[in-house]
Amino acid sequence: MDRISELPKEILHRILYFLSQKDAVRTSVLSKSWRYIWCTRPNLDFSHKSFKGDKTKFLSVVDKTLQHYCNQRLCLEEFRLCMLGDDSADQESVLFFDKWIPLLTSMGVKDFQLSIIAEQSVRGIIDLHVVLKAESLTLLWLYNCNLGQNIPENIPFVRLQELQLCNVLIKNEIVDKIISSCPLLTTMLFLDCEGLKTIKLEKKLQQYLKHFYFSKAAAIKRKETIIEIDAPTLETLETLMIFDTRIQFHGHKFSNLKDLNLQRVVAFSNSIRQSQLCIDAPNIKSFRYSGFVIPSVVFTPTTRTSNFRLFIRDVDDAQSWLLRLSKLIQSSRSSKLFLNIGQLSRNNVQIQEDILVQDIINGGNKPVVVDHLVLKIDHLPLFMSVLNGLFCICRPRKITPSWFLQERNWNKRRKLKEVGKVLCKIQKMRKSGNQEIWQDLEDLTVEGFDESRRKWQNLQVTTMLSESALLDFDRFQFRLRWSDQDCESTSKLLES
Numbered sequence: 001m002d003r004i005s006e007l008p009k010e011i012l013h014r015i016l017y018f019l020s021q022k023d024a025v026r027t028s029v030l031s032k033s034w035r036y037i038w039c040t041r042p043n044l045d046f047s048h049k050s051f052k053g054d055k056t057k058f059l060s061v062v063d064k065t066l067q068h069y070c071n072q073r074l075c076l077e078e079f080r081l082c083m084l085g086d087d088s089a090d091q092e093s094v095l096f097f098d099k100w101i102p103l104l105t106s107m108g109v110k111d112f113q114l115s116i117i118a119e120q121s122v123r124g125i126i127d128l129h130v131v132l133k134a135e136s137l138t139l140l141w142l143y144n145c146n147l148g149q150n151i152p153e154n155i156p157f158v159r160l161q162e163l164q165l166c167n168v169l170i171k172n173e174i175v176d177k178i179i180s181s182c183p184l185l186t187t188m189l190f191l192d193c194e195g196l197k198t199i200k201l202e203k204k205l206q207q208y209l210k211h212f213y214f215s216k217a218a219a220i221k222r223k224e225t226i227i228e229i230d231a232p233t234l235e236t237l238e239t240l241m242i243f244d245t246r247i248q249f250h251g252h253k254f255s256n257l258k259d260l261n262l263q264r265v266v267a268f269s270n271s272i273r274q275s276q277l278c279i280d281a282p283n284i285k286s287f288r289y290s291g292f293v294i295p296s297v298v299f300t301p302t303t304r305t306s307n308f309r310l311f312i313r314d315v316d317d318a319q320s321w322l323l324r325l326s327k328l329i330q331s332s333r334s335s336k337l338f339l340n341i342g343q344l345s346r347n348n349v350q351i352q353e354d355i356l357v358q359d360i361i362n363g364g365n366k367p368v369v370v371d372h373l374v375l376k377i378d379h380l381p382l383f384m385s386v387l388n389g390l391f392c393i394c395r396p397r398k399i400t401p402s403w404f405l406q407e408r409n410w411n412k413r414r415k416l417k418e419v420g421k422v423l424c425k426i427q428k429m430r431k432s433g434n435q436e437i438w439q440d441l442e443d444l445t446v447e448g449f450d451e452s453r454r455k456w457q458n459l460q461v462t463t464m465l466s467e468s469a470l471l472d473f474d475r476f477q478f479r480l481r482w483s484d485q486d487c488e489s490t491s492k493l494l495e496s
Contacts, residue, residue, distance in 0.1 A: 016037065021044065040072075043078035044065060141164040163185060163189070186209060211238060239258065258286070263288070330365055343377060343378050354434075367391075370396040373399045384426075451474055
């Protein structure tokens with residue numbers, strides 16, 4: 001017996017709820033009792049991808065379906081629409097929106113999610129006065145669109161929870177008005193939005209905000225953009241990702257922040273550049289950072305991962321740079337730590353190793369275990385002094401050498417030759433360098449990644465000089481073993 005078909009209609013609707021619109025329609029061939037169930041389920045999900053580029057047919061099907069729901073007085077709780085937006089069919093879409101949005105309101109739709117994607121190189125123009133009439137809108141995602149010049153008087157987005165704008169041409173005033181009209185926003189994403197230069201986050205407007213993402217448009221200079229964050233009042237904020245802009249913190253305590261990603265940002269206060277980026281995030285789980293300025297961060301002892309991508313350029317005081325780096329990684333010593341250091345300077349870097357070592361001793365600490373250290377080398381002879389300074393403050397378990405852009409033009413033979421140079425330099429420093437630093441290094445091996453077996457393999461010096469190394473291995477790394485007991489115990493803790 002077909003017991004499923006005998007279930008109440010409400011349960012059958014619940015089953016169909018989890019299917020796509022296309023699969024829901026396919027259930028009509030199961031039996032007579034299933035033939036029209038899909039036509040009455042309380043959620044609709046339409047995507048232009050199912051119509052293979054036939055936008056006219058797509059709009060017609062959506063229109064007939066909504067009209068059917070309205071005529072039959074059927075319950076529609078959720079309506080999801082993903083469509084293409086372009087200049088050629090813009091007027092046709094506007095006419096349908098003028099008709100659909102009042103229908104959604106009259107049917108009492110609680111959850112309306114709209115995604116408009118313009119695939120052409122020229123951004124499709126979306127009429128804000130039409131789109132912004134939808135009071136039931138909970139998600140708005142626009143990609144490669146132009147929101148026009150007119151600012152509507154009223155934006156009734158009282159239910160909007162997710163706002164995602166990617167590669168959108170929009171005025172800053174429109175974004176400000178949308179944000180101020182959306183008290184329930186939990187997610188805001190702005191990627192490569194031309195015209196958007198300033199955003200201010202504060203509790204009175206974003207009291208439910210959990211996730212914030214921002215990356216400036218390539219056409220806008222970094223000095224023209226700024227993100228202001230009233231940190232102490234944003235108690236719900238869990239994810240903060242900001243790329244290529246200036247940031248201004250009003251307070252530094254993020255009580256509930258769990259994921260922080262800051263890439264190529266500049267901290268500002270009263271339009272004056274600061275050398276320190278101060279963040280107090282006691283509950284953070286993951287921190288990724290890239291930049292020339294080393295931030296000052298307070299972590300919880302249970303932080304899981306920390307990933308720092310830092311650059312040394314023509315600085316007057318490399319010593320101070322390394323001391324700040326030491327404090328940063330000391331605050332992250334209980335997490336799985338990744339360091340990516342790029343040396344951009346061709347000037348001689350003066351580092352007093354004794355001062356670095358003594359600073360750690362004075363603080364009652366030991367060098368910090370770094371799970372993986374990537375060294376981006378621009379000028380090998382100068383960078384070895386930087387490596388010596390790094391070994392004063394940390395104990396890397398793995399080191400991967402890299403050579404910025406020039407590595408792209410190297411064949412395997414040249415890459416292996418450069419790895420050999422780094423190995424010779426490290427071995428020479430190990431014998432003749434400061435023994436207070438190098439005496440804890442018990443073992444140093446070179447590993448090559450076997451592409452056929454998809455695993456790392458130990459290499460002997462003789463193997464490195466053979467032709468087999470050129471054939472089998474494309475990537476190389478150094479593995480180090482230290483005798484420092486504190487490092488060993490921390491290393492085992494991280495592995496567990």
